[in-house]
Amino acid sequence: MSYFSFAIGIGAQNKKGEWLDIYYQQPLLNPSDALIKAAAAVAGHNGGNEAITLTKAQLVELAAALDGAGESAQAELASKLQNTEQPVVVTFIATDEAPASVPECYLKLHLLTHRLVLPHGTNLTGLFGLLPNVAWTSEGAIAIDELADRQLAARMRGTVLEVSAVDKFPKMTNYFVPATTRIADTDRVRLGAHMGDNTTVMHEGFINFNAGTLGASMIEGRISAGVVVGKGSDLGGGCSTMGTLSGGGNIIISVGEESLIGANAGLGIPLGDRCIIESGLYITAGTKIMLLDDSNQDVEIVKGRDLAGVADLIFRRNSLTGRVEAKTNKTAIQLNEALHANN
Ligand SMILES: CC(C)(COP(=O)(O)OP(=O)(O)OC[C@H]1O[C@@H](n2cnc3c(N)ncnc32)[C@H](O)[C@@H]1OP(=O)(O)O)[C@@H](O)C(=O)NCCC(=O)NCCS
Numbered sequence: 001m002s003y004f005s006f007a008i009g010i011g012a013q014n015k016k017g018e019w020l021d022i023y024y025q026q027p028l029l030n031p032s033d034a035l036i037k038a039a040a041a042v043a044g045h046n047g048g049n050e051a052i053t054l055t056k057a058q059l060v061e062l063a064a065a066l067d068g069a070g071e072s073a074q075a076e077l078a079s080k081l082q083n084t085e086q087p088v089v090v091t092f093i094a095t096d097e098a099p100a101s102v103p104e105c106y107l108k109l110h111l112l113t114h115r116l117v118l119p120h121g122t123n124l125t126g127l128f129g130l131l132p133n134v135a136w137t138s139e140g141a142i143a144i145d146e147l148a149d150r151q152l153a154a155r156m157r158g159t160v161l162e163v164s165a166v167d168k169f170p171k172m173t174n175y176f177v178p179a180t181t182r183i184a185d186t187d188r189v190r191l192g193a194h195m196g197d198n199t200t201v202m203h204e205g206f207i208n209f210n211a212g213t214l215g216a217s218m219i220e221g222r223i224s225a226g227v228v229v230g231k232g233s234d235l236g237g238g239c240s241t242m243g244t245l246s247g248g249g250n251i252i253i254s255v256g257e258e259s260l261i262g263a264n265a266g267l268g269i270p271l272g273d274r275c276i277i278e279s280g281l282y283i284t285a286g287t288k289i290m291l292l293d294d295s296n297q298d299v300e301i302v303k304g305r306d307l308a309g310v311a312d313l314i315f316r317r318n319s320l321t322g323r324v325e326a327k328t329n330k331t332a333i334q335l336n337e338a339l340h341a342n343n
Contacts, residue, residue: 004122005093006031006039007107008062008077010086014143019051019102020134021141022089023175026077027107029116035074036092038065043090051091051103056082062090098125105130109169109192109209113176119194119210119228120252131168138162141170169209193223196231204238211243221261229255236263236279251285256311270308276329278316283324289315292327302326 011022028035039045042062043052054062059082066075081088091103099105105127111117135142139161142150147163154161165171165187172193173186182200183189189201192209198216201207205219212223215231223229224243235241239261242253254270261267262279269285277283285305293299307313307326314329 002033003031003036003092003094004096005029005091005107005111005116006036007091007110008074008081009089009091009103009106010081010084011089011103011106012141013087014132014146017087018132018143019087019089019106020132020143021170022091022103022106024091024107024110026073027110027114027116028074029111032069032071034069035066035071038062038069038071039090040092041065043092045090045092047094049093049095049097049100049104051089051101054088054090059088096123098123099127099130102130102132106191110175112192112194112210112212113172113178115178115194115196118214119212119226124210128168133166133168134170135163136165136167136170136174138164172207194228202237205235208243215257220263221265224253227253227255230257230259230273232258234260236261236265238264239277240266240282242266242268242284251305251308256309269304272307272309272311272313274312274329275310276314278314281315281317281324283315287324289324289326292325294328296327 005028007024007027009022009024012020014020039062042058042065043054045052059078063075063078066078089103091107093104093107099108108122108124111122133144135144135147151161169190171186172189172191173183175191178195180197181195184201184203188206190209193207194212196213196215199213200218202220206222208223208225211225211227213229217229218234220237221235221239222241224241226243227241233255253267256271256273258273259271259275261277264280265277266282267277269283283304287304288301289304290301291299312329313326315326317324
């Protein structure tokens with residue numbers, strides 16, 4: 001059978017019964033055949049990608065079936081979820097196709113955040129369009145057109161409904177906190193971010209979905225959707241990495257290992273290993289760059305895209321001429337171990 005993913009989730013729906021969000025405590029990549037067989041029998045699943053809302057009676061059956069299939073952790077989860085009035089769903093993803101439902105979208109975002117797949121490791125085509133825009137509040141996810149009534153109801157109880165965001169994506173930490181990470185401002189990391197071991201995101205840092213780090217990193221700049229930062233690399237305060245969602249760019253931006261994007265700098269090409277971009281300098285694919293030799297003599301003019309993935313370079317804007325230059329980085333950065341030894 002060999003399914004791509006499976007999870008039992010609990011979430012919020014609007015008054016029409018449409019999903020607003022789903023929390024999957026224990027998402028699975030490549031679940032066992034025995035688990036799929038057991039869950040499919042209870043849920044009435046006949047193959048393909050499908051999200052099925054379960055009744056309490058089905059949850060009782062599911063817990064027993066999963067136990068019988070040797071899946072004790074999933075069985076325990078099913079058992080706990082028998083005691084809720086909130087909607088519970090089982091989501092089967094047989095094949096990693098473009099998601100077709102909100103539960104599938106949320107499961108894929110969980111797979112990324114739980115480090116079960118790497119950024120670009122699952123098909124997210126059309127996900128942005130499928131996700132509803134939601135008010136994220138102190139009472140959970142609320143449909144925008146139901147917000148005013150809920151605000152009034154809260155006032156009538158003498159409280160204020162706190163709306164912390166109005167967005168298609170919730171913040172990651174309300175769903176999962178990856179081990180050995182630090183996040184100074186949790187609003188800055190969206191569900192679907194992939195945070196490698198020993199990654200720290202400072203207040204100005206940001207990580208979008210389907211993007212993130214692969215290992216130890218100090219992130220004080222923005223990791224746009226789709227951007228992947230290699231282990232040991234740092235993003236300086238307020239720096240920018242170009243996303244591919246808007247603006248026409250279709251090159252996937254990445255940062256190699258042990259590289260540094262300086263404060264307020266920007267990256268619009270895939271950057272190689274052990275590279276530095278001077279603070280304040282934005283390198284785009286079309287930026288014309290003078291290559292310098294070891295004695296700072298001109299060699300040739302190239303474009304940013306020609307240096308995509310090239311290792312051991314320092315990019316700087318000559319402060320006398322305004323010209324962008326690249327030369328060999330002889331002092332590959334040594335990341336501050338005290339900063340990275342964050343746990
Ligand atoms: C680009 C950068 C890496 C250069 O640092 P460096 O390699 O230590 O270079 P130095 O400052 O020692 O300068 C070496 C020489 O190049 C010159 N130089 C440096 N930057 C220059 C520039 N933009 N234009 C012209 N000359 C420059 C220096 O004046 C010096 O000249 P000298 O040999 O005549 O003394 C550094 O300026 C930088 O921007 N680092 C990013 C730090 C950062 O933002 N961290 C994140 C914090 S949140």
